[in-house]
Amino acid sequence: xxxxxxxxxxxxxxxxxxxxxxxxxxxxxxxxxxxxxxxxxxxxxxxxxxxxxxxxxxxxxxxxxxxxxxxxxxxxxxxxxxxxxxxxxxxxxxxxxxxxxxxxxxxxxxxxxxxxxxxxxxxxxxxxxxxxxxxxxxxxxxxxxxxxxxxxxxxxxxxxxxxxxxxxxxxxxxxxxxxxxxxx
Numbered sequence: 750x751x752x753x754x755x756x757x758x759x760x761x762x763x764x765x766x767x768x769x770x771x772x773x774x775x776x777x778x779x780x781x782x783x784x785x786x787x788x789x790x791x792x793x794x795x796x797x798x799x800x801x802x803x804x805x806x807x808x809x810x811x812x813x814x815x816x817x818x819x820x821x822x823x824x825x826x827x828x829x830x831x832x833x834x835x836x837x838x839x840x841x842x843x844x845x846x847x848x849x850x851x852x853x854x855x856x857x858x859x860x861x862x863x864x865x866x867x868x869x870x871x872x873x874x875x876x877x878x879x880x881x882x883x884x885x886x887x888x889x890x891x892x893x894x895x896x897x898x899x900x901x902x903x904x905x906x907x908x909x910x911x912x913x914x915x916x917x918x919x920x921x922x923x924x925x926x927x928x929x930x931x932x933x
């Protein structure tokens with residue numbers, strides 16, 4: 750089986766001019782924060798059901814926040830018969846670090862990682878205070894969130910971020926972002 754190619758941000762900027770399908774596999778709230786203009790939003794969890802929206806004969810470049818979900822998405826597309834599949838190395842973080850142009854949704858959203866930090870901080874602080882003043886067993890809540898953060902850091906998977914992305918305040922209109930293919 751063919752392996753996906755890795756593409757650097759400046760290389761992607763050139764490829765976009767030649768014509769390709771750019772797929773953003775992040776969650777809608779992440780896409781709304783900042784995205785590459787013309788990227789088609791298909792969250793990783795929906796990719797297998799929605800890959801029919803892509804042309805398997807045309808080059809496809811996938812991107813995410815840091816490159817990890819993009820690599821998983823590229824593998825899925827190759828397994829489904831796509832011929833040319835690339836992954837933006839370093840994801841949106843690398844694109845922004847290269848000072849390449851970004852678009853944002855009209856609706857301002859709080860970054861998802863900030864929401865995770867607020868939720869975890871609130872829960873750990875509350876559980877710690879409850880452990881001090883009510884019952885020492887509340888410390889297990891703090892341990893749970895600490896273990897969750899450790900797991901997220903080691904694996905790159907944050908279940909709380911996925912849960913928060915689905916909350917009503919993070920719902921963003923996908924109309925303008927999801928109906929466009931790059932360089933169509």
